[in-house]
Amino acid sequence: MSGAAAAMRAGEPSRAAAHRGLLAWVASVDHKQIGVMYMLSALLFFGIGGFEALLIRVQLAVPNNHFLGPDTFNQIFTMHGTTMIFLVVMPMLAGMSIYAVPLMIGARDVAFPRLNALSFWLQLFGGFLLYFSFLAGGAPNAGWFSYAPLSEPTFSISNGVTYWVLALTCLGIGSIAGGINMIVTIVTLRVSGQTIRRLPLFVWMTLVNSFLIIMALPVLNGALVMLLADRLLNAHIFSPAFGGSALLWQHYFWGFGHPEVYIMILPAFGIISEVIPVFSGKPIYGYEFVAASTVAIAFLSFTVWAHHMFAVGMGHVFELFFVFTSMSIAVPTGIKIFNWSATLYHGRIRFTTSMMFALGFIVMFTIGGLTGVSFAVAPIDWQLTDTYYLVAHFHYVLFGGSALAIFAGLYYWFPKMTGRMLNERIGRWHFWLTIVGLNLTFFVQHPLGMMGMPRRVYTYPDLPGWMILNMISTIGAFILLASVLMFLWNIVSSLSSGAPAGDNPWDAWTLEWATSSPPPPENFALVPPVHGRRPLWDLKYPDRADELVAAGEG
Amino acid sequence: MPKAKLAVGLFILSEANFFALLIIAYVYFHAYPGPGPTAASALNPLRTGMFSIALFASSATMILGVRAYRARSHRATLAWLTATVVLGGLFLGGQALEYAGLYRRGVAVNRNLFATTFFTLTGFHGLHVFIGLVAIAIVAALSASGRLAGTEREADAIEAVGIYWHFVDAVWVGIFSIVYLWAWL
Amino acid sequence: MSGVPTLNPFSPGAASISHLFMAILFVMLAIFLLVAALVTVAIIRYRDRDGAPEARQEFGNPRLEIVWTLIPALLLAVVFVFTVRTIHASDPPIAGHRPDLRVIGHQWWWEADYLGSGVVAANEIHIPVGRQILVEVESADVIHDFWVPELGRKIDAVPGHPNHIWIRADKPGVYLGTCAEFCGNQHAWMRIMVVAQPAEEFAAWQRDQLAVPAVPESGVAAEGARIFRDQTCINCHAISGTAGNQRIGPDLTHLAGRRIIAAGAAENTPANLFSWLKDPDSIKPETHMPNFQLSDAQAHALVAYLETLK
Numbered sequence A: 001m002s003g004a005a006a007a008m009r010a011g012e013p014s015r016a017a018a019h020r021g022l023l024a025w026v027a028s029v030d031h032k033q034i035g036v037m038y039m040l041s042a043l044l045f046f047g048i049g050g051f052e053a054l055l056i057r058v059q060l061a062v063p064n065n066h067f068l069g070p071d072t073f074n075q076i077f078t079m080h081g082t083t084m085i086f087l088v089v090m091p092m093l094a095g096m097s098i099y100a101v102p103l104m105i106g107a108r109d110v111a112f113p114r115l116n117a118l119s120f121w122l123q124l125f126g127g128f129l130l131y132f133s134f135l136a137g138g139a140p141n142a143g144w145f146s147y148a149p150l151s152e153p154t155f156s157i158s159n160g161v162t163y164w165v166l167a168l169t170c171l172g173i174g175s176i177a178g179g180i181n182m183i184v185t186i187v188t189l190r191v192s193g194q195t196i197r198r199l200p201l202f203v204w205m206t207l208v209n210s211f212l213i214i215m216a217l218p219v220l221n222g223a224l225v226m227l228l229a230d231r232l233l234n235a236h237i238f239s240p241a242f243g244g245s246a247l248l249w250q251h252y253f254w255g256f257g258h259p260e261v262y263i264m265i266l267p268a269f270g271i272i273s274e275v276i277p278v279f280s281g282k283p284i285y286g287y288e289f290v291a292a293s294t295v296a297i298a299f300l301s302f303t304v305w306a307h308h309m310f311a312v313g314m315g316h317v318f319e320l321f322f323v324f325t326s327m328s329i330a331v332p333t334g335i336k337i338f339n340w341s342a343t344l345y346h347g348r349i350r351f352t353t354s355m356m357f358a359l360g361f362i363v364m365f366t367i368g369g370l371t372g373v374s375f376a377v378a379p380i381d382w383q384l385t386d387t388y389y390l391v392a393h394f395h396y397v398l399f400g401g402s403a404l405a406i407f408a409g410l411y412y413w414f415p416k417m418t419g420r421m422l423n424e425r426i427g428r429w430h431f432w433l434t435i436v437g438l439n440l441t442f443f444v445q446h447p448l449g450m451m452g453m454p455r456r457v458y459t460y461p462d463l464p465g466w467m468i469l470n471m472i473s474t475i476g477a478f479i480l481l482a483s484v485l486m487f488l489w490n491i492v493s494s495l496s497s498g499a500p501a502g503d504n505p506w507d508a509w510t511l512e513w514a515t516s517s518p519p520p521p522e523n524f525a526l527v528p529p530v531h532g533r534r535p536l537w538d539l540k541y542p543d544r545a546d547e548l549v550a551a552g553e554g
Numbered sequence B: 001m002p003k004a005k006l007a008v009g010l011f012i013l014s015e016a017n018f019f020a021l022l023i024i025a026y027v028y029f030h031a032y033p034g035p036g037p038t039a040a041s042a043l044n045p046l047r048t049g050m051f052s053i054a055l056f057a058s059s060a061t062m063i064l065g066v067r068a069y070r071a072r073s074h075r076a077t078l079a080w081l082t083a084t085v086v087l088g089g090l091f092l093g094g095q096a097l098e099y100a101g102l103y104r105r106g107v108a109v110n111r112n113l114f115a116t117t118f119f120t121l122t123g124f125h126g127l128h129v130f131i132g133l134v135a136i137a138i139v140a141a142l143s144a145s146g147r148l149a150g151t152e153r154e155a156d157a158i159e160a161v162g163i164y165w166h167f168v169d170a171v172w173v174g175i176f177s178i179v180y181l182w183a184w185l
Numbered sequence C: 001m002s003g004v005p006t007l008n009p010f011s012p013g014a015a016s017i018s019h020l021f022m023a024i025l026f027v028m029l030a031i032f033l034l035v036a037a038l039v040t041v042a043i044i045r046y047r048d049r050d051g052a053p054e055a056r057q058e059f060g061n062p063r064l065e066i067v068w069t070l071i072p073a074l075l076l077a078v079v080f081v082f083t084v085r086t087i088h089a090s091d092p093p094i095a096g097h098r099p100d101l102r103v104i105g106h107q108w109w110w111e112a113d114y115l116g117s118g119v120v121a122a123n124e125i126h127i128p129v130g131r132q133i134l135v136e137v138e139s140a141d142v143i144h145d146f147w148v149p150e151l152g153r154k155i156d157a158v159p160g161h162p163n164h165i166w167i168r169a170d171k172p173g174v175y176l177g178t179c180a181e182f183c184g185n186q187h188a189w190m191r192i193m194v195v196a197q198p199a200e201e202f203a204a205w206q207r208d209q210l211a212v213p214a215v216p217e218s219g220v221a222a223e224g225a226r227i228f229r230d231q232t233c234i235n236c237h238a239i240s241g242t243a244g245n246q247r248i249g250p251d252l253t254h255l256a257g258r259r260i261i262a263a264g265a266a267e268n269t270p271a272n273l274f275s276w277l278k279d280p281d282s283i284k285p286e287t288h289m290p291n292f293q294l295s296d297a298q299a300h301a302l303v304a305y306l307e308t309l310k
């Protein structure tokens, strides 16, 4: 392991070192290597899930297209959604937390390093299990939330959905173990002086997020074992034809599913809350509000699940309850948007690629969030649910939100992880191609939905306006392909020939920047003293240390 | 805050949600029953109640076991832990008998929704009991082989196992009241 | 009928939704512009250039932050009030009314039973103009969703959980809809066509639908009728006046009067009917109607027969 670390620090691994390195990676229980492996697996699956997205877009480019058959198309979009959520965004964010959190709290490693490794291998195994279904007579084809009774053996004969259940159970257990590990790490391993109210916001949000994970994932697992009973023991829990209930599944799934969508955004909020202050040269504006609003979102996220079910005929009383809670979530989220913007003011903004992605996040996520609120208005949902307007909503929050934040975080921490800077010129290309592609692909889906195009259709009639908008969306997807390839190229080329990073290239102020890049196996030779939220700032400007300023002596 | 205890606490939190779902399913189909066997017609609260007492008692012996360990008396520890394993085993034996009886009367997991939700709920609880027994047995074996140094960390680890055991027990209190007692009323 | 259906209502219910939607779209636009402006101004004024002032080390201002917590909250409170109103306006209670129409989703076509007159139609639903029609929406298999955007809200067809909605069309015309809940392979071709007619036209249509077509005695049509009887067709399809009374496939009693076949996958022309009978998958891949390997002669005869079912 030290061999690998040394090689990484030197930047050019000799063959021998690389070999020892490879074994070291597989056997590793070091949070840095496990974190990196999480991120690499997420990147691999991003390629696959993105490839599936391209197949979808090619099929939909023109009306009455015969490129993919119905069942194939259903498998592709089911795998695309499942992959992007469970094999890309979740592990990518998990990987970043596992890598960065111990460093940010001045710890040697996570609380349970072996459990940490187990989580990763469960994650990877789950991913392969899911994709093995392609070889085992067909991938799952009931959508990423496998509504019953369509997911019941009566209507879904192939084993796809069974693989889906088994894979997700695997991922679920791995995530729960990871969540527990994170909480224990953050609660017990903080360097002295780093009180809860001095936690870096990324750590704060990882903490809250981990609670969401350990509360929400078991709900998924519970639902999955029942679906498994239906599929393997021919029980009928979700089969109305045999006295079961189709809606019970929906309540179960969304009881997990809505918290899940925040599991995919809270760590992203955390990344943004680190990147924006650093590149504005200012502390976050209103730390307390940003931290507290996260907790509010976490609690609310368990009270809104049935806003995914406005069309099932719940009765107006229930609907109004979920309308109310869903709208409420906009308030704490708004606090974040406004506090991030306020952080920019009176700052000195450096336009690094990381910062550009963070700024892009604020604007793009707001679009997705606003369409989300339009869905919270039940009557609008009655018209637009399960149309492309919805597809647009969740891609703006997931790609425009989670994914942009992930890019911001990768450009921010890559130097720490590898000791090399990513190329800023390629980075700019990556950023602008992403923004253009993202909006071309997904903005036009709003009007498409309003025009009545339902989601999950393998083809569509040639109604006025549908073809041109779909064509634009497809073109956008290929621009996104270019942007992703640009990014991969940046990583590969920078790994070998990127400029050396040094310990603290961004002159940031959280603890991970106080050690070498990449950090030694033991993380820190010596952890600097922590008297505030920005230890390295205090170290650099003792006379203007945060506590003094706060005390009005700055 | 000892790591092990905190971790188990969090694990219990997530397990509680898992069982909550199984219980909701049971209650839902108890409220909207279909044809076929029901809790009232198929179950024997008295008999299961007897075996439940064994499980409840095992919680007490577990507490005593942990106490004994903290008091550094290995023989007492071993005795109490063994008692816990025996009592837990008794409970599982009872469950096995109950299942066998049900199958003989044709109440299989796919018979109707009562059967399905009953078996998934009690089955997953049984699984948790079994896992707990394995963990306790390991601890007992270790203390028997005198490998335990009697450190604080070990004490915490054993107490963590205890906490998990009490949770499994508490879940059964819930299941027993909802499945068996409710059927009686 | 054209344009943007969700913003182009032809019923009071749909209208109340599209008005609210319009309003919300403007609110959203305003908020988006606000956020975009906040960011743009900041990055222009405070970008790092030589001579730019040092970043000010400020930690926030609770008073200000409370303001931008409360303003959205108030705004949403207002939105909530209008939402409550619109919910009741666009989806009024059924208050003991009996459904006029029962629509049943099948994989992958729609059955429409007129509870008053006993007419049974498929995929093409006729309604009288200007009347509130109470539709009971059910499913024969998986979850479907009945959605005709210009006439009102959509609602799921959940097996074992019948739902009700009001639809109404204030202008005569043809309104397109679709199944909006993913229901398997041919979810894409499970489209709906609602034909709104003036009262008397509608009454005439109902009379025609109730008429029992004569079974042809001679010619290819007669041959077709025989094949229809012998070739298991009657195991799935109903044609009143014949032995066929099954509801597994669409009722074919007045097939020839329909504009579309296979739930919108093709126009109802003899040529399309022919290729449908020769090989349903050629028109609607993976549909539940089997391929009977009919000879061209048989298929032609069947088409001739089906074409008599006006």
Ligand code: HEA
Pocket: A261, A262, A264, A265, A307, A308, A309, A310, A326, A327, A329, A330, A331, A333, A334, A335, A337, A365, A366, A367, A368, A369, A370, A372, A373, A375, A376, A377, A381, A384, A385, A386, A390, A393, A394, A397, A398, A401, A402, C031, C035, C071, C072, C073, C075, C076
């Ligand atoms: C990262 C993931 C993510 C995030 C963060 C969100 C955020 C939100 N989502 Fe989204 N949502 C999804 C992912 C996400 N969603 C997915 C994947 C689906 C589809 C699942 C499927 O069917 O496949 C979905 C579906 C979905 C539905 C169901 C639609 C349907 O199926 O019919 C609804 C309904 O209420 C909804 C609402 C919201 C709301 C109110 C928010 C809010 O949290 C948004 C809050 C943010 C803002 C509002 C913007 C910033 C705020 C301000 C600038 C303050 C001022 C604003 C106002 C006063 C309005 N979402």
Ligand code: HEA
Pocket: A043, A044, A045, A046, A047, A048, A049, A050, A051, A053, A054, A056, A057, A077, A078, A080, A081, A082, A084, A085, A088, A089, A143, A144, A145, A391, A395, A398, A399, A402, A403, A441, A455, A456, A457, A458, A473, A477, A480, A481, A484, A485
């Ligand atoms: C984070 C989540 C996420 C992300 C990032 C994306 C990204 C994309 N999505 Fe996806 N999408 C979902 C989550 C996501 N999606 C979900 C949950 C659904 C619902 C599924 C369901 O209904 O069940 C969905 C559904 C969905 C649909 C609707 C399908 C339907 O309803 O019929 C469409 C259609 O346009 C679409 C398109 C795209 C496109 C063009 C991208 C693009 O942004 C993709 C860009 C990326 C690439 C183009 C990568 C290509 C790179 C390579 C190929 C290089 C290979 C390299 C390596 C192997 C390392 N998505």
Ligand code: CUA
Pocket: C105, C106, C108, C143, C144, C145, C179, C180, C181, C182, C183, C184, C186, C187, C188, C190
């Ligand atoms: Cu029926 Cu979709």
Ligand SMILES: [Cu+2]
Pocket: A257, A258, A261, A304, A305, A307, A308
């Ligand atoms: Cu949601």
